[in-house]
Amino acid sequence: MGVPVPKGSTLDPARTRAAIIQAVTPVLYERGLDGVGVAELCAATGVSKETLYRHFGSKEGLIEAVLRERSERVTRWLRAAAEAAGPDPADQLAAVFDALASWHAEPGFRGCAIVNAATQHHGDPEMGVAASHLDRRLALLTEIAIRAGAADPETLARQWLILVSGCTTVADQHPGTPHAARLARQAALTLLQAARVPSAP
Amino acid sequence: MGVPVPKGSTLDPARTRAAIIQAVTPVLYERGLDGVGVAELCAATGVSKETLYRHFGSKEGLIEAVLRERSERVTRWLRAAAEAAGPDPADQLAAVFDALASWHAEPGFRGCAIVNAATQHHGDPEMGVAASHLDRRLALLTEIAIRAGAADPETLARQWLILVSGCTTVADQHPGTPHAARLARQAALTLLQAARVPSAP
DNA sequence: GTGTTATCGTACCGATCGGTTCGATCTCTG
DNA sequence: CAGAGATCGAACCGATCGGTACGATAACAC
Known part of the structure; x- marks a missing residue:
């Protein structure tokens, strides 16, 4: 999306985490927690599943952080x-x-x-x-x-x-x-x- | 459940419909609309999928009726x-x-x-x-x-x-x-x- | 240069989803 | 008795779900 996360470890992992939360928040709000899958949340963030799961452990963990x-x-x-x-x-x-x-x-x-x-x-x-x-x-x-x-x-x-x-x-x-x-x-x-x-x- | 729907056309279809609504209402309330699948709703009613879909057309139709x-x-x-x-x-x-x-x-x-x-x-x-x-x-x-x-x-x-x-x-x-x-x-x-x-x- | 870390993209997993189909069974109607 | 409905139970469908694994790549620390 706006600022795609670079490939390497250019940025603080904390920065990536915050970017995911920011990108995912409106999608979860508009569509509902069960109305959107993890794949789509990744697409909205421009981040891979692996990155998302490394930062939040599960979809529930991501929701809680959001x-x-x-x-x-x-x-x-x-x-x-x-x-x-x-x-x-x-x-x-x-x-x-x-x-x-x-x-x-x-x-x-x-x-x-x-x-x-x-x-x-x-x-x-x-x-x-x-x-x-x-x-x-x-x-x-x-x-x-x-x-x-x-x-x-x-x-x-x-x-x-x-x-x-x-x-x-x-x-x-x-x-x-x-x-x-x-x-x-x-x-x-x-x-x-x-x-x-x-x-x- | 309590009063399993008989096999044949013993009862008014309207009676079956009402029984499904009654049995399904608390389950949808407690677990949430997306927290329970159609199979489980059928189990809670003691009714087959075919019967449920003939009466309500879809899960959404059942929810609306409920x-x-x-x-x-x-x-x-x-x-x-x-x-x-x-x-x-x-x-x-x-x-x-x-x-x-x-x-x-x-x-x-x-x-x-x-x-x-x-x-x-x-x-x-x-x-x-x-x-x-x-x-x-x-x-x-x-x-x-x-x-x-x-x-x-x-x-x-x-x-x-x-x-x-x-x-x-x-x-x-x-x-x-x-x-x-x-x-x-x-x-x-x-x-x-x-x-x-x-x-x- | 070497190793570490963070990432991507994709393929894959088993499970479950909503929904359909079909033969068997039962009861009521005529 | 014969037909029409309503139902069951189970098999089945394609799609999607949350989550994992893997090889490649790129930026940093040393």
Whole structure:
């Protein structure tokens, strides 16, 4: 593909590994974990089967590596979106859902890759990656809920997490609900307002 | 299995068809659409390949029939749970999430079968079935929102739909959030309270 | 130069896939 | 009794699956 891996040991093996992950990620996302064979994944990367198996051991190992990398990248992206909104927690919360909205509008959007993978292979390692992925999202939301002065930030953050997951599924699967992230954003802000500690006036 | 289909034309072909759907549904749900082969589906039903293919034409045809039946059954079940809660819309809303909670607690719970199917086979017919499934859920929630006197019942119902989808995904994939349906129920009721038409006191 | 390492391309493996075919068997209809 | 359907069980089909093996090649370290 774009940068075919040279024949010799010109590049760091780590570089080859990263290139494989990068090339294979969109194919697995678009076609589904079981919808594409190893041969085709090799073709998409421009890498031979032997190289792929030396780096990842198995198709499952490759999938796990892809999902872990994706989880980290998405988490960084969402946190950056929140922090770019300034110090106000309500602004950060709104920014999270705005980021989701722009993601949902991307061509080829197909739901959350990690959640989808856990749905397709309901066992190890996909379920573990999905659980830690949701943990990371929950951690970000909890920080915001705490700084927002919520009476019960843990509960509020979990409700926001449900909105995040729900609007991503609905955006993917229910054309009858356009702008799901916008609806979720409004709901999240309403919940925040209702959860503020009633401070003495 | 339990009631093996007799050799001759003893039973209505429709009866055989229904028996196949019933026997195959849990297997497809537990193992995933691509995780089980046609031979195994036949074994689970006690039916030969020829019979299965005469009734459904292909594995995809069988899957579609299974999903349609499941969607209708789930929809009836959820509506019955709402109506059993009495006339008060808030009670009905709470009952919907209570029903989800008991579903999530069932052993072998693995998320919504229809949503999962659409995730696994992101095309026809699964996406169409999923879209109409969410339509049905939205219709029920919209009725409740209207009777509850919401200022914007369409929007409120769509937010509830997001909570329904989200808590089902989280209940399946995030062990760190137990009782997701209870959290969603509380959020739904908060949104309802905030959305009531401010009537003159 | 020599050896090591990483790679490619291809051929190959056994297993399984979805799907078809066929003769035998059974029951209901007329 | 005779025919029509519906079914079973097993054999069979080509294709594809994940994974392995091998000889050739090219870049590095020494």
